[in-house]
Amino acid sequence: VSAAATPGGAARAARRSALGAYAVTAALALAIALGSFVLHRNRSYREREHARARAAAEAIARGERPAAHLVAGGLVSAAQPSARYPFLRRRLVDGRPLGGPGAPPGDKILYDAAQRAEREGAQVRFADPDGALVLAARPAEGGVAVALVEAPGGPAGLPVGLLAGLLLLGALVAAGGAAAGPAPRALGLAIGGGALAAPSALWGGPAAAALVAAVALAGAAADRLGLLARAGAELRRQRIAYGFLAPAGLAMLVLVAVPLVVGLALGFYNHRHGTWTFVGLDNFVHILSGGGRALSDPLNFYFTLGVTVLWTAANVLLHLAIGVALALVLRQSWLGGRGVYRVLFILPWAIPNYITALIWNGMFQSEYGAVNGILSALGLDRVSWFSELATAFTANVCANTWLGFPFMMVVALGVLESIPRDMHEAAEVDGASAWQRFVHITLPHLRPALAPAVALGAIWTFNMFNVIYLVSGGAPGGASDILVTEAYRWAFERGERYGLAAAYATIIFLILLVWTVLGTRVTRREAPP
Amino acid sequence: VKIAVAALAAALALGGACTPEADDRAVVVWHSYAGDERAALEEVVAGWNRRVAAGDADAPGPRIALVSVPHEALSDKLTSAIPNGNGPDLFIYPGHDRIGDWVAGGLIEPVEYFVSEALADRFAYDAIAAMAYQGSLYGLPLAVKSVALYYRTDRIERPPATTDELIALGRRLTGGGRFALVYDNADLYGHAAWLHGFGGRLFDERGRVRIAGPEAVAAARFAAELGGPGGIVPPGMTGQMVSTLFNEGVAAMAISGPWLLAELDDGVPLAIAPLPVVSATGRPAAPFFGAEGVYMSSRARDKDGAFRAMAALAGDASAIARARRARQVVPNLAAYREPDIGSDPVLAAFKAQAERSVPMPATPAMRVVWTPYETALQKIIGQGADPAGALAAAEREILGYLEDP
Numbered sequence: 044v045s046a047a048a049t050p051g052g053a054a055r056a057a058r059r060s061a062l063g064a065y066a067v068t069a070a071l072a073l074a075i076a077l078g079s080f081v082l083h084r085n086r087s088y089r090e091r092e093h094a095r096a097r098a099a100a101e102a103i104a105r106g107e108r109p110a111a112h113l114v115a116g117g118l119v120s121a122a123q124p125s126a127r128y129p130f131l132r133r134r135l136v137d138g139r140p141l142g143g144p145g146a147p148p149g150d151k152i153l154y155d156a157a158q159r160a161e162r163e164g165a166q167v168r169f170a171d172p173d174g175a176l177v178l179a180a181r182p183a184e185g186g187v188a189v190a191l192v193e194a195p196g197g198p199a200g201l202p203v204g205l206l207a208g209l210l211l212l213g214a215l216v217a218a219g220g221a222a223a224g225p226a227p228r229a230l231g232l233a234i235g236g237g238a239l240a241a242p243s244a245l246w247g248g249p250a251a252a253a254l255v256a257a258v259a260l261a262g263a264a265a266d267r268l269g270l271l272a273r274a275g276a277e278l279r280r281q282r283i284a285y286g287f288l289a290p291a292g293l294a295m296l297v298l299v300a301v302p303l304v305v306g307l308a309l310g311f312y313n314h315r316h317g318t319w320t321f322v323g324l325d326n327f328v329h330i331l332s333g334g335g336r337a338l339s340d341p342l343n344f345y346f347t348l349g350v351t352v353l354w355t356a357a358n359v360l361l362h363l364a365i366g367v368a369l370a371l372v373l374r375q376s377w378l379g380g381r382g383v384y385r386v387l388f389i390l391p392w393a394i395p396n397y398i399t400a401l402i403w404n405g406m407f408q409s410e411y412g413a414v415n416g417i418l419s420a421l422g423l424d425r426v427s428w429f430s431e432l433a434t435a436f437t438a439n440v441c442a443n444t445w446l447g448f449p450f451m452m453v454v455a456l457g458v459l460e461s462i463p464r465d466m467h468e469a470a471e472v473d474g475a476s477a478w479q480r481f482v483h484i485t486l487p488h489l490r491p492a493l494a495p496a497v498a499l500g501a502i503w504t505f506n507m508f509n510v511i512y513l514v515s516g517g518a519p520g521g522a523s524d525i526l527v528t529e530a531y532r533w534a535f536e537r538g539e540r541y542g543l544a545a546a547y548a549t550i551i552f553l554i555l556l557v558w559t560v561l562g563t564r565v566t567r568r569e570a571p572p
Numbered sequence: 573v574k575i576a577v578a579a580l581a582a583a584l585a586l587g588g589a590c591t592p593e594a595d596d597r598a599v600v601v602w603h604s605y606a607g608d609e610r611a612a613l614e615e616v617v618a619g620w621n622r623r624v625a626a627g628d629a630d631a632p633g634p635r636i637a638l639v640s641v642p643h644e645a646l647s648d649k650l651t652s653a654i655p656n657g658n659g660p661d662l663f664i665y666p667g668h669d670r671i672g673d674w675v676a677g678g679l680i681e682p683v684e685y686f687v688s689e690a691l692a693d694r695f696a697y698d699a700i701a702a703m704a705y706q707g708s709l710y711g712l713p714l715a716v717k718s719v720a721l722y723y724r725t726d727r728i729e730r731p732p733a734t735t736d737e738l739i740a741l742g743r744r745l746t747g748g749g750r751f752a753l754v755y756d757n758a759d760l761y762g763h764a765a766w767l768h769g770f771g772g773r774l775f776d777e778r779g780r781v782r783i784a785g786p787e788a789v790a791a792a793r794f795a796a797e798l799g800g801p802g803g804i805v806p807p808g809m810t811g812q813m814v815s816t817l818f819n820e821g822v823a824a825m826a827i828s829g830p831w832l833l834a835e836l837d838d839g840v841p842l843a844i845a846p847l848p849v850v851s852a853t854g855r856p857a858a859p860f861f862g863a864e865g866v867y868m869s870s871r872a873r874d875k876d877g878a879f880r881a882m883a884a885l886a887g888d889a890s891a892i893a894r895a896r897r898a899r900q901v902v903p904n905l906a907a908y909r910e911p912d913i914g915s916d917p918v919l920a921a922f923k924a925q926a927e928r929s930v931p932m933p934a935t936p937a938m939r940v941v942w943t944p945y946e947t948a949l950q951k952i953i954g955q956g957a958d959p960a961g962a963l964a965a966a967e968r969e970i971l972g973y974l975e976d977p
Contacts, residue, residue, distance in 0.1 A: 125689050125692075127689060127692070127693075127697075128689065128692050128700070128701075129704075129707065130684055130701070130704035130707055130708060130709045131684050131687055131688075131689060131692060131709065132684070141685070142685050142686070148876075150685070151685045151686075151875060151876075154685045155681075155682055155685065158682065158684075158707070158708060162706060162707065172657055172871070342969075405812075408808055408810070408813075409807055409808035410806045410807050410808045410813075411806075411813065411817075427807070427808065427954065429808075430950070430954050430955050518950065519947070519950065519951070519955075520947040520950075520951065521947070532943070536939075536940070536942070536943045537940055537943070537973040538936070538937075538939065538940045538973045538974060539936075539939075540973075
């Protein structure tokens with residue numbers, strides 16, 4: 044208060060708040076500048092050292108002896124294959140046999156480089172993880188010219204002085220502008236924060252410079268509108284709360300946000316044998332157009348989507364009906380041993396679900412499975428469960444209903460406990476029938492509590508990989524696959540099409556996002572006032 | 573789990589050592605062996621390390637440090653750990669069919685630089701040839717695996733020599749809830765013996781997928797005759813049923829690999845023979861042949877030392893110990909000159925079967941073939957679908973996966 048009372052104190056306070064705004068802008072700009080520096084440094088180092096190694100291999104091919112930086116190298120003769128083993132062959136380097144007892148340590152590198160160059164043509168690459176050794180090989184007259192070159196110096200170091208100088212200059216400009224008034228303050232922040240655009244342009248080209256400039260302008264605008272000051276005040280006011288949130292926030296960033304962003308990005312790439320190519324929206328177009336397959340083809344997206352929706356609806360309906368019915372029965376006071384029943388009914392939930400899925404798979408086995416055993420004991424025909432979509436789907440639903448109803452039962456039991464008994468008693472006194480009491484008292488209480496459980500249960504079921512994969516395994520012919528198992532098959536069974544699988548995952552994510560938003564809306568409307 | 577936690581704690585305490593016993597120069601080997609195979613491997617490694625410590629001239633080192641990795645996790649761990657420099661120097665993988673993928677991903681190191689003809693001569697030709705890919709050698713073979721014919725000696729005196737005999741014998745043995753034969757007939761691995769016996773292949777000379785030729789159709793029709801209605805194989809076969817039904821005596825014969833022995837009760841009276849000759853073609857049924865190998869990581873620290881350890885693991889002394897202790901079908905020719913190994917009927921049968929078998933293709937394209945082929949087999953055997961149509965549909969599906977979207 045006393046500082047702001049004098050004109051000099053007001054200027055000092057303005058400078059200080061401007062420096063705070065500058066720090067935020069400069070930190071972002073510095074991150075961009077550092078990123079473009081690292082990319083630029085790696086690229087120029089690679090180009091320089093690859094060129095050096097290539098020149099050495101050229102010299103060897105011409106029959107010269109490059110002196111500088113050569114660790115090993117020479118003209119490796121064409122292979123003399125073994126008569127018995129086509130994959131074994133001897134090679135000479137400059138007339139001396141490669142390998143054998145007491146051979147120099149570089150021999151294997153020369154030998155393998157010659158073999159690879161014969162197969163794939165001229166090449167150059169780093170020969171060790173640190174990038175200190177570079178290997179170049181090219182076919183030459185009489186064999187393959189190979190050079191293993193040591194990089195004379197590492198990549199260029201970070202120009203710390205330059206960056207610190209620019210940051211200091213930017214801070215001075217920002218502080219000076221702030222002391223002069225509101226309009227110069229914004230100008231000072233924009234120019235000061237943009238100081239790093241110059242080196243960024245040098246390293247990362249116009250794109251990096253434009254990014255830095257945009258950050259500086261956005262920082263100046265946010266400061267002008269008072270957004271930064273308000274955010275800073277909020278942070279300071281709740282600093283203990285944000286301090287406690289920080290570790291969890293960081294963990295969420297690393298474990299949830301980063302994989303999510305990477306997964307979304309992969310959907311725009313195509314993966315073939317270890318190489319990624321950017322294909323834009325091709326994967327999504329391929330999936331959403333049905334991939335040129337008929338609607339009745341299990342590989343058509345809409346067929347799988349239909350199965351998935353049907354699967355989710357059937358399961359949630361059964362989970363809900365069985366769960367609520369059992370909860371109502373377990374509430375009855377005339378039922379003895381309710382605790383025992385509760386534990387028994389929760390057991391399916393407590394057993395790891397892949398074990399349950401494998402057991403159900405065995406029970407639906409056509410010749411020796413328990414289900415067919417019971418059917419034939421009753422004099423009914425045996426069913427070949429996994430040879431038709433309808434029966435395979437039924438088998439999957441049976442297994443998942445077994446797994447899913449305990450959750451709904453537990454939720455419903457909890458709600459039923461919370462309904463005041465006097466409401467039922469009062470209704471009974473007023474002559475309401477059991478059905479009327481259920482419809483007018485129990486159901487209105489159940490609905491708001493069950494809505495989120497249904498939304499959650501639908502998401503679990505939509506992505507219930509284990510049951511589909513282990514019970515029917517998609518039989519017959521992938522027809523009973525749901526979207527998430529389809530995505531898995533594209534990634535791991537159909538030639539590692541990671542891009543296509545990621546696009547599937549993105550589509551699943553979007554469907555569930557819409558579902559969640561709608562679900563929350565419904566829940567909010569249902570919530571008691 | 574306790575051991576893993578202890579190992580982790582020790583590794584942290586040592587600040588980067590890979591296992592408690594590892595010193596800096598030990599070659600780290602990942603493997604997924606269990607039971608007798610693991611015991612045999614540990615015995616081999618302990619023997620080698622003792623000789624290294626004693627300064628034996630034939631065991632110039634380095635020491636070997638074994639790290640056990642669960643079988644299901646091995647493949648994923650290798651592909652994630654090796655590129656980051658956290659992987660092993662060597663690893664043992666139960667098959668050679670991933671070599672193509674590993675080479676494409678830069679995971680494994682070619683080793684033909686180290687291998688002389690004299691060393692290669694120690695192995696059965698097919699076994700070492702299975703370790704080659706695109707003209708380079710990528711490992712040394714430890715064991716060979718293929719299926720063969722198991723039969724219960726209490727129900728069959730002499731194994732069928734031809735498929736006609738198999739069906740005639742099968743008809744007599746099937747009925748009253750009993751079946752003549754069990755094998756995983758909806759799986760391409762189980763079906764491959766008939767495919768090759770009828771003269772079929774999966775790839776043509778130019779490496780393109782061709783699975784709907786007349787030979788493949790004939791083989792599928794034969795599988796439907798065995799496993800379809802009125803056949804000699806129970807309907808709805810799966811891999812898990814093979815051991816149960818053979819164990820209980822419901823089935824008189826089973827087609828399975830060496831791993832079945834571990835799943836059978838001690839009292840089952842059994843013998844093992846090579847698969848019969850396909851009567852229609854006169855060729856022996858030839859199953860897929862997988863070579864278990866020891867491979868070198870492209871990030872191995874000391875490649876000369878790692879290869880010496882590799883040669884020791886695949887050497888004759890190691891092979892003899894593994895064949896004796898774990899009954900591994902080793903590819904080392906010298907091992908069968910030991911009287912007890914040479915006269916072991918189980919090893920002899922699997923060795924004979926390995927000599928009439930087809931190495932499993934190691935190309936990345938092969939991994940796309942499995943599921944569509946199995947779907948086609950299920951339709952042909954289980955639902956009586958037309959073999960030519962079902963296989964043509966599977967071929968179209970596979971080619972669709974191999975093209976760009």
